[in-house]
Amino acid sequence: MVYRTALSHTLDRHYAEDIFQEVFLKLHRYQQKIKDTQHLKYWLIRTSINMSISHNRRIKRIVTTAEEDVIYEDETAFYDLKLITEDLPDKFKTVIFLCRFEGFSENKTAKILHISEGTVKSRLYRARQLLKKVLEE
Numbered sequence: 001m002v003y004r005t006a007l008s009h010t011l012d013r014h015y016a017e018d019i020f021q022e023v024f025l026k027l028h029r030y031q032q033k034i035k036d037t038q039h040l041k042y043w044l045i046r047t048s049i050n051m052s053i054s055h056n057r058r059i060k061r062i063v064t065t066a067e068e069d070v071i072y073e074d075e076t077a078f079y080d081l082k083l084i085t086e087d088l089p090d091k092f093k094t095v096i097f098l099c100r101f102e103g104f105s106e107n108k109t110a111k112i113l114h115i116s117e118g119t120v121k122s123r124l125y126r127a128r129q130l131l132k133k134v135l136e137e
Helices: 002-010 015-032 037-059 073-085 090-101 107-112 115-137
Strands: none
Touching: 002 015, 002 037, 002 090, 015 037, 037 107, 073 107, 073 115, 090 107, 107 115
16 A cells, blocks of 8 residues: 555656655654554555655656556556646645545545545545546647
């Protein structure tokens, strides 16, 4: 889950592996603050998203990768993910990834991202509108 999150934001398996390792090193440092398994899951997702976004800001561009470097069982999922990642701002990418690719409900996505459920719904709607506009072009 952590690796897929990093991969979806960086689109580079080497950077995703680095972020994966950094997340678990950070977990080792902060493990006393983790309350239960649900909190751990949310913490891992939120930390991997934050670290991926920080990485993208550091390099000031999203690195695209060759199709053979990406590990997905379903090739269409990769193409969908690539389309979303290339054309949407991070706030929209994140809610699409959590709700549609990871299968979290809008309520759980809101808890993970520390935003309201209405904001999640709004971002999903706006993301769909942006994607529709891109696909029509």
